[in-house]
Amino acid sequence: MMNLVFIVAIILVLGIYSGINYYIGLKGFELINSVFPFIAPKVFWPIFLLVAFSYIISRFVSKILPEPVSYIITLVGSYWIAAMVYFIIFIIMIKLVFLFDRWLSFIPSHLKTSQISNYVSLFVIALVLLILVIGTWQARNPVTVKYDISINKDGGKIKNLHAILISDVHLGTLVRKGQLDKMVRLINEKNPDIVFIAGDLIDDDIKPFKDQNMLESLQQIKTKYGVYYCLGNHEYYGGSSEEIAEIFRNSGIKLLKDDFTSIENSIYIIGREDMGSRSHLKKPRKNLSSLISGLDKSKPLILLDHQPSNLKEPIGKGIDLQLSGHTHRGQFFPFNFITNAIFENDWGYLKKNDFQLIVSSGLGSWGPPIRFLNNTELVEINISFNN
CATH class of the missing domain: 3.60.21.10 (Metallo-dependent phosphatases)
Incomplete structure (x- = not known):
C-alpha cells in the first residue's frame, strides 16, 4: 500500500512539474518567436526540455557519467528549479493584475498590446536572472x-x-x-x-x-x-x-x-x-x-x-x-x-x-x-x- 501511495505521489509531482514547465515553455517560445521567428519549435523544445528536466535526469545518470558532465547537468538543473519558481511567482502576479483589471479597468488600453507584453516578459526574465546572481552571491558568502x-x-x-x-x-x-x-x-x-x-x-x-x-x-x-x-x-x-x-x-x-x-x-x-x-x-x-x-x-x-x-x-x-x-x-x-x-x-x-x-x-x-x-x-x- 505504501509503495502504491509513493508511486502515485511521484506521478502527481512529475505531472505538476511537467505542466508548469510546459506553460513556461509556451510563454518562452512566444517571446523568442516574436524576436527570432526563424527558430522552429523542433529546435526550441528539445533544448528547453533538456534544461527543464536536467536536474531529474542527473539523479539517475550522475553515477554513470564522467564527473564534470554530471556536475554541469546538475548545476544547470538546479538553477532552472530556482528560475522556474520565480517565473511562476511573477506569472501569477501578472495574472492577478490582469484579473483585477477586468473588474477595475485601471490598465490603459495602449498598454495591452503584444509589444508591451514582450517588454514585460523581458523584464521578468531580467529580474529572474538578477535574483539568481544575487542568490548565488549570498549562497557563497556566509555571514x-x-x-x-x-x-x-x-x-x-x-x-x-x-x-x-x-x-x-x-x-x-x-x-x-x-x-x-x-x-x-x-x-x-x-x-x-x-x-x-x-x-x-x-x-x-x-x-x-x-x-x-x-x-x-x-x-x-x-x-x-x-x-x-x-x-x-x-x-x-x-x-x-x-x-x-x-x-x-x-x-x-x-x-x-x-x-x-x-x-x-x-x-x-x-x-x-x-x-x-x-x-x-x-x-x-x-x-x-x-x-x-x-x-x-x-x-x-x-x-x-x-x-x-x-x-x-x-x-x-x-x-x-x-x-x-x-x-x-x-x-x-x-x-x-x-x-x-x-x-x-x-x-x-x-x-x-x-x-x-x-x-x-x-x-x-x-x-x-x-x-x-x-x-x-x-x-x-x-x-x-x-x-
Whole structure:
C-alpha cells in the first residue's frame, strides 16, 4: 500500500512539474518567436526540455557519467528549479493584475498590446536572472551570526565556551571541496573552543565526498575541545549512514548517533539520530529521556538534533541548549514563510524556561545553489556558565 501511495505521489509531482514547465515553455517560445521567428519549435523544445528536466535526469545518470558532465547537468538543473519558481511567482502576479483589471479597468488600453507584453516578459526574465546572481552571491558568502547566552549550571573546569555551529553544508556534487576549504578557513579564523555540526553535512550521494577527499579538509578544523557531529536526514536519504559512521570513526571528528560524550568531565554533548532515520534503519531513534537517563543533570547538557521539531521532548528534561539546522530558513524567499509556519522556531534563538534553542539557516545549500534574501551563515556562540 505504501509503495502504491509513493508511486502515485511521484506521478502527481512529475505531472505538476511537467505542466508548469510546459506553460513556461509556451510563454518562452512566444517571446523568442516574436524576436527570432526563424527558430522552429523542433529546435526550441528539445533544448528547453533538456534544461527543464536536467536536474531529474542527473539523479539517475550522475553515477554513470564522467564527473564534470554530471556536475554541469546538475548545476544547470538546479538553477532552472530556482528560475522556474520565480517565473511562476511573477506569472501569477501578472495574472492577478490582469484579473483585477477586468473588474477595475485601471490598465490603459495602449498598454495591452503584444509589444508591451514582450517588454514585460523581458523584464521578468531580467529580474529572474538578477535574483539568481544575487542568490548565488549570498549562497557563497556566509555571514557570521553571533549569540551570547548563559547556562545556569556549573561548567566545572570550563567557565566560558566559545563555540561555532554549522549545519546543512550538503557537501556533494554542487558544494565541492574548494567551497569547503573556504568554510574551514572561516571557522579557524574564529579560533573556536569547540565546533558543532548539526546534520546534513553530506548530501545524499557520498561519492563526491569521498572522491574529493573532503574529510581531509574537515580534519583541518582547529579547536580546543574537538568537533562534534550528528547526522541529518540527507545522510540517511543516500543510504550511507553506516558508511559515514565508518569514515568518521577514527577521523578526529566525533560522530554522535544517539550517543553522548563529555568534555573535561564538565559538559555533556549529546547527539541524536535524525528523525528521518526510522525509515532507513527500520527502527526508531532512542527516546531522549532514556538516552540521557544516566547523566548528571547538574552539569550542562548540550544537544545536537538536526531537526528542531517536537520541542516538548527536550524541554523539562534537563537539556540546556539544543543546536539544530534542517530548515534552511526556506533557503530562498518566499519559502521562509513556509518554514516559519511549520516550525515553532525555524531560525535563530528561542528560550523556554531553562531550555534554549539555536537553529542555523545552514552554511550550504540544497538543490539550487542560491540563497535569496536569506544568507548562509556561520553561527558563533559564546556560552557562559554559572560557576
